[in-house]
Amino acid sequence: DGGITQSPKYLFRKEGQNVTLSCEQNLNHDAMYWYRQDPGQGLRLIYYSQIVNDFQKGDIAEGYSVSREKKESFPLTVTSAQKNPTAFYLCASSQDLPTAEAFFGQGTRLTVV
Amino acid sequence: GENVEQHPSTLSVQEGDSAVIKCTYSDSASNYFPWYKQELGKRPQLIIDIRSNVGEKKDQRIAVTLNKTAKHFSLHITETQPEDSAVYFCAAFSGYSTLTFGKGTMLLVSP
Numbered sequence: 001d002g003g004i005t006q007s008p009k010y011l012f013r014k015e016g017q018n019v020t021l022s023c024e025q026n027l028n029h030d031a032m033y034w035y036r037q038d039p040g041q042g043l044r045l046i047y048y049s050q051i052v053n054d055f056q057k058g059d060i061a062e063g064y065s066v067s068r069e070k071k072e073s074f075p076l077t078v079t080s081a082q083k084n085p086t087a088f089y090l091c092a093s094s095q096d097l098p099t100a101e102a103f104f105g106q107g108t109r110l111t112v113v
Numbered sequence: 114g115e116n117v118e119q120h121p122s123t124l125s126v127q128e129g130d131s132a133v134i135k136c137t138y139s140d141s142a143s144n145y146f147p148w149y150k151q152e153l154g155k156r157p158q159l160i161i162d163i164r165s166n167v168g169e170k171k172d173q174r175i176a177v178t179l180n181k182t183a184k185h186f187s188l189h190i191t192e193t194q195p196e197d198s199a200v201y202f203c204a205a206f207s208g209y210s211t212l213t214f215g216k217g218t219m220l221l222v223s224p
Contacts, residue, residue, distance in 0.1 A: 042214050090157070
């Protein structure tokens with residue numbers, strides 16, 4: 001449901017490795033977002049993209065990278081530069097106003113081992 | 114950029130009581146204010162939203178109020194039920210940047 005799919009659901013990474021989280025949507029939404037969720041921290045914005053081939057840093061972009069080569073896809077790479085990558089990652093998409101409802105994927109839980 | 118503050122961080126009520134969660138925002142250009150509910154282990158889902166040209170909106174047991182002058186908005190849940198237990202997030206959207214979320218309120222409804 002929701003038309004936005006994240007994969008994988010669980011991901012384990014060794015320290016020093018880069019890892020890429022997938023996010024695909026078939027809602028024809030222009031905007032896509034990546035949020036990080038930690039207990040007591042709410043949803044913190046990592047990166048967002050409002051059109052293809054363009055993206056902007058959010059509040060906690062350090063150690064992350066993204067691309068937006070297609071409207072449907074917005075993958076997030078967690079690099080080895082991210083010092084504390086263990087978290088729950090949520091991808092979302094939305095249209096601009098007047099219908100700005102954001103639809104979320106089911107999330108990816110990343111654990112560094 | 115936009116800053117959204119949400120209170121309280123946790124809220125415990127008895128079944129049948131009302132619950133109120135409050136949020137403030139900083140960007141006067143924000144004009145869309147959604148509320149999301151996230152059950153344990155699930156994705157956030159929209160439960161109600163309000164736009165800046167409206168002061169109040171109701172949907173059964175849920176209502177949202179907006180005070181643009183004071184830059185705050187609130188979620189009201191009446192006749193709470195155990196299935197209302199979840200984390201609730203408020204957010205603000207200006208149309209020029211992104212959706213900015215509050216830190217969330219964990220609501221626990223005891224039978």
